[in-house]
Amino acid sequence: MARDLLGCLFVVAHADGRTVLRLVETEAYRGALDPGSHGYRGPRPRNLSMFGPPGRLYVYLSYGVHFCVNVVCGQEGVSEAVLLRAGEPVAGVEAMRVRRGVVEGNRLVASGPGRLTQALGITREHDGASLLRGGSMWCARDEATERFQEGGISQTKRIGLAVGRGDELTWRFVVAGHPCASRAR
DNA sequence: CAGAAGATCTGC
């Protein structure tokens, strides 16, 4: 699923227009099977939406400062989710630059999970929001989506974890060489 | 109940 989302568009409809990112970096989290997942130790007030039905968002506050957004993928009760780590601006770039605060070009608009939510205006208020029909946010494919996927996808270990980073856990997916991916730390 | 660490980013 994390891999399938690469190259897809993530659309947020605001009162003053749409902002659209093409996803170029994602990470998979596998709930109870995955020590690196927020769902590993079961439901908590913060992560409850991860245990809800698929097709909704799980938004949490990281380090008390940045929001990060996941797409819930597992069936109800199963806390599987995909963290959206970076995207390339496709529409509404100027609005995203304003939310990010005077950023030039596309490179720093959404190249990291905290930057991505700030660019799209996603906060904890959107925790649990549905991506399925009728909402103000959704995922979509377009003519370019397949080209991005066929152009090459790099697979690496996930970023920033103290656990769940064994050599076999290559659950970070990146559009190969894309300039809007998050920078290696 | 206090302290520490965490799926981060920025500015010094």
Added chain:
DNA sequence: CAGATCTTCTGC
């Protein structure tokens, strides 16, 4: 490289 400062977990 330190700081911001919310949520959860651990140890006493």
